[in-house]
Amino acid sequence: xxxIEEALRIIDEEGKVIGTERVELxxxxxxxxxxxxxxxxxxPPFNKSAMDGYAIKFRDTECCQCGNEIxxxxxxxxRAGDYYEGTLNSKEAIKIMTGAPVPNGSDAVIQIEKVKENxxxxxxSDYIKENTNIIKMGEEIKSGELALEKGKxxxxxxxxxxxxxxxxxxxxxxxxxxxxxxxxxxxxxxxxSLEKGKxRNSNEYxxxxxxKNSQVDFISLGxxxxxxxxxxxxxxxxxxxxxxxxxxxxxxxxxxxFVENVLEEIGAKINFTSVAIKPxxxxxxxxxxxxxxxxxxxNPLSVITTFEEFVKPAIKKMKGYKEVYEEKMLVxxxxxxxxxxxxxxxxxxxxxxxxxxxxxxDLGSQCSNHLMTMSKANGIIIMPEGVNxxxxxxxxxxxxxxx
Amino acid sequence: xxxIEEALRIIDEEGKVIGTERVELxxxxxxxxxxxxxxxxxxPPFNKSAMDGYAIKFRDTECCQCGNEIxxxxxxxxRAGDYYEGTLNSKEAIKIMTGAPVPNGSDAVIQIEKVKENxxxxxxSDYIKENTNIIKMGEEIKSGELALEKGKxxxxxxxxxxxxxxxxxxxxxxxxxxxxxxxxxxxxxxxxSLEKGKxRNSNEYxxxxxxKNSQVDFISLGxxxxxxxxxxxxxxxxxxxxxxxxxxxxxxxxxxxFVENVLEEIGAKINFTSVAIKPxxxxxxxxxxxxxxxxxxxNPLSVITTFEEFVKPAIKKMKGYKEVYEEKMLVxxxxxxxxxxxxxxxxxxxxxxxxxxxxxxDLGSQCSNHLMTMSKANGIIIMPEGVNxxxxxxxxxxxxxxx
Numbered sequence: 001x002x003x004i005e006e007a008l009r010i011i012d013e014e015g016k017v018i019g020t021e022r023v024e025l026x027x028x029x030x031x032x033x034x035x036x037x038x039x040x041x042x043x044p045p046f047n048k049s050a051m052d053g054y055a056i057k058f059r060d061t062e063c064c065q066c067g068n069e070i071x072x073x074x075x076x077x078x079r080a081g082d083y084y085e086g087t088l089n090s091k092e093a094i095k096i097m098t099g100a101p102v103p104n105g106s107d108a109v110i111q112i113e114k115v116k117e118n119x120x121x122x123x124x125s126d127y128i129k130e131n132t133n134i135i136k137m138g139e140e141i142k143s144g145e146l147a148l149e150k151g152k153x154x155x156x157x158x159x160x161x162x163x164x165x166x167x168x169x170x171x172x173x174x175x176x177x178x179x180x181x182x183x184x185x186x187x188x189x190x191x192x193s194l195e196k197g198k199x200r201n202s203n204e205y206x207x208x209x210x211x212k213n214s215q216v217d218f219i220s221l222g223x224x225x226x227x228x229x230x231x232x233x234x235x236x237x238x239x240x241x242x243x244x245x246x247x248x249x250x251x252x253x254x255x256x257x258f259v260e261n262v263l264e265e266i267g268a269k270i271n272f273t274s275v276a277i278k279p280x281x282x283x284x285x286x287x288x289x290x291x292x293x294x295x296x297x298x299n300p301l302s303v304i305t306t307f308e309e310f311v312k313p314a315i316k317k318m319k320g321y322k323e324v325y326e327e328k329m330l331v332x333x334x335x336x337x338x339x340x341x342x343x344x345x346x347x348x349x350x351x352x353x354x355x356x357x358x359x360x361x362d363l364g365s366q367c368s369n370h371l372m373t374m375s376k377a378n379g380i381i382i383m384p385e386g387v388n389x390x391x392x393x394x395x396x397x398x399x400x401x402x403x
Numbered sequence: 404x405x406x407i408e409e410a411l412r413i414i415d416e417e418g419k420v421i422g423t424e425r426v427e428l429x430x431x432x433x434x435x436x437x438x439x440x441x442x443x444x445x446x447p448p449f450n451k452s453a454m455d456g457y458a459i460k461f462r463d464t465e466c467c468q469c470g471n472e473i474x475x476x477x478x479x480x481x482r483a484g485d486y487y488e489g490t491l492n493s494k495e496a497i498k499i500m501t502g503a504p505v506p507n508g509s510d511a512v513i514q515i516e517k518v519k520e521n522x523x524x525x526x527x528s529d530y531i532k533e534n535t536n537i538i539k540m541g542e543e544i545k546s547g548e549l550a551l552e553k554g555k556x557x558x559x560x561x562x563x564x565x566x567x568x569x570x571x572x573x574x575x576x577x578x579x580x581x582x583x584x585x586x587x588x589x590x591x592x593x594x595x596s597l598e599k600g601k602x603r604n605s606n607e608y609x610x611x612x613x614x615k616n617s618q619v620d621f622i623s624l625g626x627x628x629x630x631x632x633x634x635x636x637x638x639x640x641x642x643x644x645x646x647x648x649x650x651x652x653x654x655x656x657x658x659x660x661f662v663e664n665v666l667e668e669i670g671a672k673i674n675f676t677s678v679a680i681k682p683x684x685x686x687x688x689x690x691x692x693x694x695x696x697x698x699x700x701x702n703p704l705s706v707i708t709t710f711e712e713f714v715k716p717a718i719k720k721m722k723g724y725k726e727v728y729e730e731k732m733l734v735x736x737x738x739x740x741x742x743x744x745x746x747x748x749x750x751x752x753x754x755x756x757x758x759x760x761x762x763x764x765d766l767g768s769q770c771s772n773h774l775m776t777m778s779k780a781n782g783i784i785i786m787p788e789g790v791n792x793x794x795x796x797x798x799x800x801x802x803x804x805x806x
Contacts, residue, residue: 081600095658140775152778155612156805186484191569202564
C-alpha cells in the first residue's frame with residue numbers, strides 16, 4: 001500500500017502528452033495550445049474611437065475651461081467599418097461611431113452624451129484632454145509580437161483573441177481516448193429486475209459521466225464476467241483502441257479478481273496495486289506501450305472517488321494541462337467526524353459558505369457501497385492517515401466536488 | 404442606467420424553465436431532474452459482504468480474545484453474483500467474495516488478509532465483532548423511499564445512483580436553445596486580411612465558446628451589417644428558432660445602433676438598456692413571448708464579461724438550476740488598482756493562492772477592446788461603484804473565471 005502522494009507522483013511520471021493536431025478554432029475550446037501564436041497584424045490596426053461622439057482637436061476645447069461654449073462645424077460622419085480620407089482642421093468636428101478610425105488631424109473624441117447637436121453644428125462646453133476616447137493603434141499588440149504561448153489552455157477569451165488575430169485553425173495537444181470495462185458476475189443490466197445475489201450495473205454509467213465531464217472521447221466495452229480470458233480479451237481490445245483503459249472491479253484479493261493476473265500475462269508494468277485512500281484502497285495502476293491502465297475498485301463510491309483523484313489528473317496531464325489537481329481549500333468542521341485510523345479518508349460532506357468561510361457538515365454513512373450519501377454531498381473533507389477524529393471547529397483540507 | 408443587482412433581479416424574474424423531457428440516462432448529465440425518483444427496490448437487496456473473506460458466526464471467535472486460535476471447516480464458496488442456499492452452522496465458514504450475499508446463519512465476515520488458509524480449513528486468531536464487514540440489506544435505501552428529489556442536478560454520482568435504481572430514462576428540465584447574432588459593418592471574416600477601418604469578427608467565436616461551456620445548444624446566425632431591416636429579420640429568425648437571442652454590438656448611442664429600435668418595432672418589452680458595469684455598460688435586456696433577448700456590447704472584453712454576468716445565470720435559471728450565480732471569494736489586493744469612479748468595475752487579474760489566502764495582481768490595461776489582458780487573467784476582482792482605488796493589502800470580492 002503506497003501513499004496518495006506517491007501514487008500521484010507515479011501517475012504524473014507515466015502520463016505523457018500523446019501528440020498534436022491542427023483543428024478548427026471552434027474545436028479548440030478547453031484544449032491546450034501546442035504552438036506559439038504570433039500576431040500577423042498590429043491591433044487595433046488604426047487609432048480607434050472608443051465611443052460614439054465627435055472627433056475633434058482637443059485644443060479647440062481649451063476655452064471651455066473658463067466656462068465658454070464652442071461651436072464646431074460637422075464636416076463628415078465616419079461609421080464603424082468606414083474611414084475618412086481627409087484631414088480634420090481646427091474649428092471642425094467629424095461625427096464618429098464606436099470602433100471607427102479616428103480621422104487624421106483629430107486627437108480626441110468627445111462622447112455624444114456630452115454635446116448639443118444643432119444641424120451641421122455641434123456645441124461643446126467641456127474641456128477634453130488629448131487622446132480622450134482614442135484607442136491607440138497597436139495598443140493591444142504589434143505585428144510580430146507573441147500573442148499566446150504554447151501550453152496555454154484555450155478558453156472563450158483565447159477563442160475570441162485567436163479569431164481577432166485571424167487564426168481559423170490552431171495546433172492543439174490531442175486528447176487521450178478512454179476505454180471503459182466493467183467487471184463482475186453480479187451485474188445486471190440497468191433495465192433488469194433484481195435477482196438473488198445480483199445488483200444493477202451502475203459503475204459503467206458513472207464512468208461514462210465522469211469521462212464526459214472530463215471532456216474526453218470514450219468507448220465503453222461493456223460488462224465482462226469474472227473470467228480471466230474474457231477480461232484479457234477486453235483489456236487488449238481497450239489498449240488497442242484507446243490511450244487509457246479503465247476497469248472497475250476485479251482488483252480486490254478475491255479468487256476471481258483477475259486484473260493483476262491479466263496485466264502480468266500481457267507484460268504490463270504494474271506500478272502499484274493498493275493506495276492508502278478510503279474509499280478506494282485497491283487501485284491498480286499499470287503502463288504498457290505508453291498507454292495507461294487504471295484498475296479501479298468495484299464499489300460505486302470508490303470508483304467515482306478514485307477516478308476523480310487518480311484518473312482525472314492523468315487525463316489532464318495527457319491533454320497538456322499544467323495544473324492537473326483540484327485546488328483544495330480550508331474547511332471548518334461543522335460537527336465531529338469519526339473514521340478508522342489507517343488510510344487517508346475522503347469524507348463526503350455538505351459544505352456551506354458562511355460569510356466567506358467554509359463549514360462542513362456530516363451526511364451520514366460513508367459506506368463505499370452507497371451513492372445515496374454522495375448524492376447529498378457537494379464536497380469532501382480530508383481526514384489524514386493515522387487520525388480517527390475531526391472535532392467540531394477544527395480546520396481541515398477540503399474541496400467542492402463536480403464544480 | 405440600473406445597478407447590476409437590479410439587472411440580475413429582472414433577468415431572474417423573466418427567466419423561466421421551458422418544459423420537461425424524458426431522456427436516456429446518459430443524456431441527463433448536468434441537467435436538472437424534473438421528477439421525484441423513488442426506489443423500486445431495497446438496496447442492497449441482501450446482506451452483502453464488504454470484503455473478500457470468510458462468512459462466519461462471530462461467537463466462534465470469542466475465544467480468540469484470550470489468544471486462542473480457532474479452526475473452521477470451509478463448506479462452500481460464494482462468489483459475487485451467486486448465493487448459498489443452505490445455512491451456516493457453528494464451527495463452519497463459507498468463503499465469500501466482495502459483493503456476494505452473506506449466507507443464512509452467518510453474522511460476520513472476516514477479511515481474507517486476517518486468516519490462514521489450510522486446505523478445507525481456515526484458521527482465525529482475531530476476535531470479530533457481530534456484523535463486521537456486512538452491509539445490511541436496505542442500508543442504502545428501502546423500496547418506496549424517495550431517492551432523489553425533483554430539482555437536483557444530475558452529476559456523475561446521480562447517474563450511477565439512477566442506474567443502480569434501474570432508471571434507464573429520466574425526466575429532466577429542457578435546456579434553452581440560444582441564437583447568436585453578431586452586428587457591425589466593420590467586421591471581416593476571420594480568415595480575411597485586415598482592410599482600412601475593419602477588424603476581424605471575434606465576438607461570434609467568443610459567444611459560441613461561451614455557449615459551449617454553458618452546455619447549451621446554439622445556432623449562430625452570422626454577421627449582420629448595420630442595417631435596421633437586416634437586423635430585424637435576423638432577430639425575428641432567432642426568436643423563432645431559439646429561447647434566448649443574443650446580439651453583440653449595435654446597442655450604443657450611435658446613429659447605426661438599431662437594436663433598441665428593432666425591439667420596439669417587434670413589440671418586445673425592453674426591461675433595461677444600460678447597466679452600471681465596467682466593462683459592458685450598454686446591455687439591453689428584453690422579453691417577448693417568454694423568450695429572452697440580450698443585446699450585449701460590441702467590445703470583445705465587454706461581450707464576454709456581460710455574457711458571464713447576465714446571460715449565464717439566465718441559462719442556468721431556464722435549465723432549472725437553483726444556484727445560478729458564480730460564488731465569490733475574498734481576495735487580497737497584491738498591488739494598487741485604480742479606475743474611474745462611476746460604475747462597478749470588474750478588473751481582470753491574476754489570482755494566486757498563497758497558503759489558502761488569495762492574492763490578486765494587476766495585468767495591465769483593462770481596455771474593453773482588448774482580449775490580450777484577459778487572456779493572461781485567471782480571475783476578477785470587483786471595485787464597487789463610487790470607488791476609484793483599491794490599495795495593496797485591501798480585501799475585496801473576487802472570483803476565478805472559466806473554472
